[in-house]
Amino acid sequence: MNHPIWHNIHPDFRFNGASYTNDELIALGKELVNTDEAYQVHIGQFLLDWLSDKSIVEVSTSGSTGTPKIIELRKEHMVNSALATGAYFQLEPRQKALLCLPLTGIAGKMMLIRAMVLGLHLDAVEPSSKPLQENKTYDFAAMVPLQVQNSIDQLSQIRKLIIGGAPVDTKLRYILRDSSVEAFETYGMTETITHIAVKKTNHKPSEYFETLSGVTIQTDDRGCLVIDAPKISDAEVVTNDLVEINGENQFKWLGRYDSIINSGGIKLFPEKIEEKLAPLIRERFFLAGLPDETLGQKLVLVVEGEPYNEQDLLQSIKSLPSISKYEVPKQVYFVKTFTETATQKINRTKTLERIT
Template sequence: MMQIDNFHKLPNATNEYEQKVIDFCNNWLRGQNEFVIKTSGSTGEPKPIVLSRFQMEASAKLTGKTFKLSEGDTALVCLNVEYIAGMMMLVRGMVLGLKLIITEPSSKPLEGLDIQNIDFAAFVPLQLQTLLEDLRNVEKLNQMKAIIVGGAAVNEVLENQIQQLSVPIFSTYGMTETVSHIAVRRLNGENKNKNFSVLEGVEIGLDNRNCLNIKADASNNELIQTNDIVEMIGEKEFKIIGRFDNIINSGGVKIQLEKVEKLIEKEVQSLEIKRFFTYGIPDERLGQKLILVVEKAFLEQNKIDSFLKKIVSILSKYEIPKEVLLMDKFIETPTGKVDKRATVEHILKK
């Protein structure tokens, strides 16, 4: 664990990860104007993107304004600092005058920490879900001003768990190209919302596929086209339907994978698992075959059969997974997202 209270007196690194933190901070403090950042790789091969200091400062200031962060507040940095989510926590610290507590990414980010003085934190869903399995963490989390959750969708089980927290929790929407989040969705409290609301100064629209495009200071005021299919709710809100590249064609029928996952979410929990996803694999007869992949080392066949019987009434016959694959631990990207392609390839090779 590393603590930075004053960026003009950076502590000495005690390991390789902390040295990466110090190197980035030094480059920023020297006035470096461009930074090369890799995308997370969750939707394709990781690729390098050049971001300007102006873009990163604009994003940091917008986050500070949105979540009412003040100079001297303390933020927890528990996401990988080599990628945009963790890196922007460092930038927020330097731009907004925050104190930082930095830990290497893990599923238990509060372990061994004195939580008393933390005001702001960013987690991936699995981290928050793991924290909420220990009721002792509820009081610790409630001492914060705000918590943001990003990097993957928040499932219904986690959203229900979040209701026990009084601290405002927000699901975020963004990507490397938009320099972290450009929209948020409140997950608990009186202002809980099913839709994402764009942050101040962000403009959004749709292409002919109904995929979202974005323009903001953080995008250098250039139009960023996404592959996320959304439903627009007025000019400033939207609901995510799924990714355009997550539509498979099975026997001539187009299937949106996120729609299937949402419909079966409750029933999947009967299998006592934390994570799952649907995927399309090549099939001689159908072209692509829909499968369900669950994070579990072993499942009795009768439980799988019972689950498949239950979802028959929820899904159309084309949306029912043709196979259930198991893996004790999913392969993840360096940012903690599930690497679906690598996970499926590993299972099929076995």
Template sequence: MNPTPHILHPDFTLNGLQFEAVEELLDFAGELRREGDDHEIGIGKFIQKWFNDKSYITVKTSGATGKSKKIRLEKQWMVNSAIATGTFFKLGAKTSALLCLPPNFIAGKMMLVRAMVLGWELHVVAPEKDALTQYDNDYNFAAMVPYQVLHSIKALAKVKKLIIGGGPISAALEEKLQQVPTEAFATYGMTETSTHIAVRRVNGPAKSDLYAALPNVKFDLDHRGCLVIHAPEILSEPIVTNDLVQLESPSSFRWLGRYDNLINSGGIKLFPEKIEEKLSAFIKLPFIITSEKDPELGERVILIFESDRSGSVPNYSEAFASLDTYERPKRVYSISKFPYTETGKIKRADVLQVLQRYR
């Protein structure tokens, strides 16, 4: 039988502090709220909400694929998700773990839940880009966004197992990860699923382009070829996503791109995310691949990059040479500032609206 949300594992520690009872942890959470830095205040607030008498937590979605909204997650679902992660990665009591993500989003909240439920020794630090480099500690487990990983490459040997989420891993970053001993995993999930429900290994002998399901998660496809998630222990009903995938088995898939981003150019279906992955090795500025109307092709591929520099557009001929003919952008545009979500993801739909104002 799974633990309930109001049970605190006796082996749980927070920055070296151990708590004899929930009441002692709640006192500490109150201190964090009164005297802590911003991330510590967020941790204090979450701990207090976790142990209140409500059966759910209210969280915000990222807003990367639409307007950010508040949703309810049952605490028991979050407990079940924590147990699934511990089982998949073989992380039991006394696992040393690093929390360097903001606690106001689901990824940071779930690191706290895993630690409290599974009895981890959690080290909490400010969510800075190079947080890992600032401490001498070694960790069994950590979670980061790609930007943090990029700024922590030289220190990653401190971490045995690393999950990376919150955005795509560029080809250049994935290449760097081949040189580190850390077991690095890309994650697939969303706020609604209490973070990841599938992972893929991005380095080492087990490297794969397939996402493998966590325990008690199964996959299916809808009529569009989009992923349907069946996870009765963390969802009240299946979730139909807008993620186009190639289903390899009921528990594994290859991610292709977003249905709402799909480009049909001259009858050829193109996935912007796959084109971006190829170009990321050449283009260092923030950019996206999207489309605009074309009288002959229906839609034509365009590249939009973020740059506040005026003048000529950089020469991307070498980058475009890496693409198939139909994938090559027919137009290149620049805007001074992309619209971003609070978690640093580019709002694709909003970028096109901004572009229209520039033209």
């Protein structure tokens, strides 16, 4: 009897330094679900789920662009995604990888799957804002921008780093410029089983994402990205991401279709303006459009933390050479603590509801 493809654990796979047969991994899963550490419980639960005969995995979307929902992903597609990542980044068996993301989301799950499929030696640590331990080096790791920012002095411990979960802003790109790590920003979502495209963030950075093998892209009549990737999704994935396509396998991300602000007939892309403001504002922030009798929508800046001088901040923004007069916020709001999604992304909608 043939085993399901997801039961084919690579013989070189190591988890925290130890090798495991399938039965031993199941035993490890049962052991981990009874520990006191939540992150270990999640690893254990996923190991048991992955090594079952069930052909699908239920995963929750992040909720950063809408209400979180449970979707079903085929395990065969998840294996294909792992293989595509391995091919793109030229990952080899026995190379060392770091799992520092929670397994409650697709990104953490896929790091474990990549290790099992590709035969990586995986260290799993408790997810934190500064996950790297001293004297540990890795060939491959995945982090969210906050982890990268807090680990900047240790990034030489990683050879190749993928960054996802939120856009890499101008400030972080600048910080990464002189780091020895090869850093890549990823584009993807739960529906595409993490990334389907990546772009270099440092060492000859690119403004275009490049798709992985087996991914075809086009735009719909709104100018939004449509992804055809039969090895990881049975249907086309229609996004709300406005893009500019370059050739057959590259695109530039412009912003979210559903976050465009129409202010007095001028279309503003908040994400692109946020990139320009990132070097100026230390705190977390975002831009949004609020109803305005004259303009239809007015551009506002929402900053996390205690209030400080709004006029000084607006004057500094006006002084930026890259900012047009239409991109200067009409008003600044300060919110002590942003509302977040379950995966620690800023929930813009819920945060805005608190100031309107």
